[in-house]
Amino acid sequence: MTSENLQGAVRKLMTLDGNSVRNATSKMDLAPRIEGGLAYATDQRHLPGLLHGAILRSTCAHALITRVDTSRALNMPGVHAVIKADDVPGLNRFGIVIRDQPVFCDDRVRYEGDAIAAVAADTPEQARAALDAIEVDYQPLPVVSDASLAEQQTAIHSSHEEHGGSNLLVRETLECGDIDDALSRCTVIAEHHYQTPRQMHVFMETEGGVAIPDGKGGVLFRVGCQSGHRDVEQLADILGVAREKVAVESMATGGAFGGKDELTVQPAAGLLALKTGRPVMIHLDRFESCRAGIKRHPVSVKMTTGCDAAGRLLAHKVEAVLDTGAYASLGPAVLENYLDHATAPLYRIEAYRVSGRLVYTNNGVCGAFRGFGGNQATFAVESQLDELARGLGIEPATLRRINLRSPGDAGSRNQTVRWTAPPADVLAAAVASPLWSRGDTDNGRWLTGTGMAMGAQGNGLGDGLPDSGGGRISLSPAGRICVEFGFTDYGQNIVESITRSVCNGVGCREADVEVVLGSSRGPDSGPTSASRSTVLVHGVLASILPRWMDAVRGHAARVSGQPEKGLEFGPGGIFSDGRQVLSYRELAESTNPGGMTANASQDFPVAPDSEHPVGRYLQLQIATVARVEVDRITGRVRVTDLHHVTAAGPVIYPPGYLGQIEGAAVMGQGMTLTEDMTAHEGRYQADNLDQYLIPTFHDAPLQRVDVLDNTPEDDPYPVRGVGELGIEAVAPAITAAIEAATGVRVRRLPVDPGDLLVAMAAQEQNL
């Protein structure tokens, strides 16, 4: 690929570099996070009367439970309670989309790690010893381990047995045009299978938290989670209490990435807290987290894509199978996002039929994970485009340029779309990357290659899911502008983003702002996921700040006796003619607590005028250029450079933006090169981080993040969230680079160096 000039009128193109970070201030105390000193939910060991909980998990991937005997465990030293399925007073089920996962299995276990019972004891060691004393008899059942064959096997959920006896959870198809006719007119057709791995989130701090009973039948949960309000609904139903009796405080976490979106330890901890009347802490160790925690859906897909002789995409056919494991969790939403991305949202295609099946198996549980099905689909789509370009004998970038959508075009679902830059400009910036100019070498031990892929990412939960969120602003008694949202800050530093927006909107200084997050007793902002927080924060603040400022200004006028018209907000207080007339503290003292408070809520923007709600309205883009080295001797792959061109609106907080893009990209690199929680007969083949291998600092490439912002002046939603964007195109960019280096196209992730070496050796023999 050679250089290419930027096209179109680019208003802003800037590189976020080290200076962007060094020059930024942060309210977040970063040092403890870096040094491992951040206090997590499970560091609350000082709580009076604290008990330690532990969960007994199935040792079988699929079996009937014929007996559970907890009598010995109950009499173990230090044990205060042992509970199982018949101790659940409310609904013994949970799940974000479908409540199909038992808190404690009653008659059947469906994965190795399914919860059967739980214990509360004085010490963690006593709790574990009591677990060992619980006797469980199993009657093994056939294990459903191959997702592609799952529908032919007996259903693992009895409710599905009643409805046809299938392990098919959801089947969905998106269609546009006449696919058969379009295929018949193609000059070049690429048909390939692709496979992506079961990836683990690997947060710094594993799942855990404390349930604290209030002595009146209610429970306060202090946990690492992503959606306190939604958790309240589920937990109240499980505990059999009114929702007002349950509260959740989202505590600092060492990352979540979707893996704490679903309930984790909360049900067992809450039940034990109510049973014992004492606070109960449960903290999964890394082994248990690996075994029982949510994972990314492995996807197996066959794609058939065709174009005419001029390179115009005519037909695109997709048949995907997603393995959701034993329970649905967010699987249906992941499937929906996978299918949306499989329609190739960046490109005009005359006709497509995109089908996907979400199936139950006994392979653990899969759910939300950064990218959420999108990056799995993009890997295959972008690889297909490269195949077609090769078939036509043209550059991959040329094929993309022919087919990229333009601003004003409808989206792939025929919905209205808001881009923040023309896709062609993003492509042009990527093609101009200096990485291309280094050239590829094919001599010596290390083969080098450069490749590129593009991706689109929609903000928001997606099609048809309830998606709204609110916030609150007030003046605290201490005279600080208090901004409350229900979101969780799990390291993305949304506090800083909110603070900056308030400072920009009000004209105050950062020290005047206090951000309160993550309490279910505060405003319901919806889940901290799907790159939706930033959009909602700015939407809500845009609505709330003018009203609140008017009210405060009016009050200040009354208190100060100054004309309201001349009063302005400024650092530390209210000013008139450049002179401070009231501090925020004096203002707060002049009103009743809770006096100057304003609330606002808004629905997440979805595409208007669509027949059915299509969530992919606010679209972001990324083009990632990867440079790799491949060892001719061993097949080992090193990613040396990643250059991302992003179009996601203006940057509010540069270090946060940079961190999200770079961090997500390294996560995508892990999925591409080393990470896969393989399962054999329902048993995971890795149980800790010495077997499940994530990238280390030495594996992380040099990265450059460019921001291309050409957001129209009249865009009502200029600020977008970038929590997932960085992972979108990494995998196909790396595999394209590998192909440039070796001539071998990898379609199964993670890249197996042994397979790559064999393919390279075969090519050498053919030379």
Place this chain on the structure above:
Amino acid sequence: MHPESPRQAVSFAKRFRSPYIAGGTWLQPSCERDRQWPVQLVALNPDWPEFRGIRETEEGLSIGALTTLDELARHPLMALYLPQLNGLIKRVAGPGVRHLGTVGGNLFAGGDLSALALALDTEVDLVGSKGSNRRPLTRWLPDRQGGDLLRSVSLPDSRGWRVSLEKLGYRERFSPTRATVACVHDGEKVQLAVCGEGGPGRLTVTEAMLRDEGIRELTDLAIVVDSELETLGWHDTRLRLAVRRMLESGLMELTRDV
């Protein structure tokens, strides 16, 4: 248990069927994984004579079994005798493990040092219940669960030897060893060894062939190496291909400019 002498340590280990503990970097994750902690451990004392440190001997070097990997990498004698080692050590585990992990533990676990030690004809000095004894590493490795305590390893004087070392992992650092390959040329003959997923082993058949045919005239090295690796327990054909190429690369390095 804190025995007063190496002999007592051996005695404790046998009598109580308790494992030794030195750095603990291999024992700890193993116990955590199995959720089974030994009731008693026999603590090894680095202050026991010859158990820690590196010294020159008439034959070459003696390295105490309780010498940490960090100490090994930084020691000036190693820079003199085996300057190639430092590059390998950087790819052994991570800094924390290298700070605690010992030479003896690494060899006992068949770790990255095994290939080099095998290729160098290393001998091990052992403390047993009936006294001390010395034997080749090749004989100790298959029998290392026997309970005798590794005191030190003896390396030949390798100054001026050509040594090629390479580790293949899954990632750049802190990776389990897929394969580590050591090629040594002592001025007269080539010695080859591997360790990793197929286990540690000396490639004696390949060495014999190299002796007979020489490196430059060798035409069917691939077949011999492949066959020998399979015999040693390296069953993954793709990994054998990588090891074979690593060996070829190592041999090229040894013969460069000769």
